Amino acid sequence: MAYVVRALPVNKNFRAFAVECKDVVETVRKIQGLSPVASAALGRALAGVALLSADLKTGKILLQINGGGPLGEILAEGNYQGDLRGTVRNPNVYLKIKNKKLPVGEAVGKNGFISVVKDLGLKEVYQSSIKLISGEIAEDLAYYLTVSEQIPSAVSLGVLVNTDGSILAAGGFLIQKLPEAQDKEIAELEEKLKNFPLITTLLSQNKTPEEILEMLFSNIKILEKRELRYKCTCSKERVENMLIALGEKELEDFIKKKESVEVTCHFCRTKYTIPLERIKELLKELKEIKGG
């Protein structure tokens, strides 16, 4: 079972989060036919957004990464219920392994931006972005949080892909400094992180998120453990709303061509067919909205 934990290290001025999401990444790999490097990149983004959304009480967070590399844009979304979904523009990018590692940074690229969109169901959606520094995602996310949100953060994300392409391990952790943190405890944590094993090593040894945080802080209080799953929010109604949003002219073009409209969801690959008769109805609705 994939899950994320939110914890407070006892007697330390930090917030800590850790995630294990192998099943979620394996699910998206199968749905989208991801190559190993695409699995690794999207898996890291999904683990990252799971960490960011771990303390949401409502709404959702979208992580967008566009580094100009061969994978193209990566999207990962998480909500307050632990539903995750994500997609990568070019899922069939194959790059050679370098130093026993999938070259995620090269596949993502670093000529672009990482953006975080927070939709808490309020009137305004909060969005902020910052230039990518490495395309490795964890580093970029830490830089984003530290600079853009002004919360000094350490992030580790990792995905281990088997030779047959299946996912062996996926997850990560996020440590955030509270304003009261003392220089001494910050230095101690930095020293610990410097010599800390790779997240993929720990996860493939079946270390749990709780155990990984205990290795970092020896004593932690778990505030919440939240189950995670791959779940898309698309529906026929949303597809129809999207068609209406295209406008009258587009709908009239579909009707002229006498074609039903096929839309495939990028996240779950569900195919929606909207028949011609329904498009005519949607056009009528749109005209009524405008007229009224």
Ligand SMILES: [Zn+2]
């Ligand atoms: Zn979908």
